[in-house]
Amino acid sequence: MDKQRAQLIKNLSQDLEVISSPGQTLNITILWLMINFSLTVLLTLATGPFRTGSFDQLQTHPQFFIESLVGMAAIILLATFSFKSGLPTGRTVLKIGLTPCVLLLIWISFYFYGFLEPALPASMEGKREIHCNLTTLLIGLPSLLLGLFMLRRLWPLDPAWSGLLLGLAAGATPALIMQFACMYSIEHIFQHHLLPGLLLGPIGMIIGKYSLKK
């Protein structure tokens, strides 16, 4: 064996430390989700109050409840699989990302269906003073950056795709929270909540490509 390699192995062995829970992403995912939702709610509140009675509408309007539930599930799955992509398992991110992306599309398709039959009657109630498209974009950004920092501690093999999944999760969160905080109108949701929220996907992809590279 090469002498250099033997020396390298010796050095690496001396550098060894105990690892408490190897190969796990559950804790890091839960931590990020908790911070992400807390941060999003707090920042949303900082820009204005939530729409009056919006949480009660979950009980009175089943379609609103289901679409919110699917949105929440999509965010959880996107985050889960984004952090999972930080483990070198041999599975491509395309395979890993398929399920959460399908769920995300199902969530968005609820709003397309809303053009025919909206979950809530269109209303201007809750309309915010500040441009909510910019708010949605900016509120998701800290969570995205925090998530990328956490993901960097793992070993993502496809940094751009990991960044995309995390960006979609970080962007979908304020997009979902805005359905409770802001006015409910399908056109408004698409233009001012979903579009800027989903824009964080490509932003995460670009930042991830450069910041997660090993």
Add this chain to the structure above:
Amino acid sequence: MSSDKYQQDEQRWRQLMIESLRGEQPPYEQLLDEIGNVLDGYLRLRFGQLDVIEDCVQECLIAIHQAKHTYNPKRAFRPWMFTIAKHRTIDILRQRSSRIKLVELAENKYPSQSDLENINGVIDGLRILQSLKTNHREAVVLTKYAGMTTLEAASWLGVSESAIKSRLRKGLHILRKQLESEA
């Protein structure tokens, strides 16, 4: 490799890795030593006597060391190890130009018939390159095996430098996919 040997290696490496994660140095040293030899053989079988192979092996060992906290002891060790090694190898090949002793023809601006026979011989000897289209294979061999710059390779083949860069990128992408599919 026989199925028994495969299983024995897998179980031993997994056990050594579990002990290493507890901070035990001797098992870790043994593990790195064994997988270093395995990676050396694996890479030489696929890429031939490329002079960056030893660098690749050492870089792979460093990568495995840095990523050891991502290994889940409940899962098989080999796919995890090879996934890291394959990605690291392709990254190194992307970053570095290299040269094999057989091919000295990079210094010649125009190839002679014997040069072409030499390079075809090299290509034929490398199993990993057989899946590439001729254009992609030429770009990979000239830049990564013959040690040419992209400009030299472009001039040699009579195409633009951007075409060589594009073929090289595509060729390495296909190689990465092929290595991944061998997991």
